Amino acid sequence: AEVCYVGVTSSAPSSVARTPEQFTQKLDAFAQKRADVHGQPVSTHTIVSPDPIADLDDDLIKAIKEVGADLVVMPTHPPKNLDVIMPSHGGKVATHTNVSVFLVRPRDG
Known part of the structure; x- marks a missing residue:
């Protein structure tokens, strides 16, 4: 099976990459x-987002x-009390897609 690595980056320079193109090169x-x-x-x-968070x-x-x-x-991350108010990324992905x-x-x- 093929593994697809998905990365989300900002259009602004970051500590990981100065540009989205550089981010894509590093991900590749x-x-x-x-x-x-x-x-x-x-x-x-690669997903380029104005506000990745x-x-x-x-x-x-x-x-x-x-x-x-x-x-x-x-x-x-291990469950925290805040997760009751703000669900985890994985929880949202699991409830809004039909994939495992x-x-x-x-x-x-």
Whole structure:
């Protein structure tokens, strides 16, 4: 199965990349390294957003449809009290798409 790495960036310079084009180059390089390690086909999909924090959920939902994803794997954080008021990105993606969503939490310590 092909793995598509999706990245969301701002149109403004950031600590990751100065331009969306540079961000795409870095995402492509990352994906190719993963392909070399795992021996599977990869692709990338860059989303340029004027406000990545505010638009992230909607941008990810749109990208899932655009790339035709069957499964989404995304990072998450341990549940917090604030999650009752503001749902997690993974929760919104799972409830607003018809694909399986696998959330990966970081290990403690």
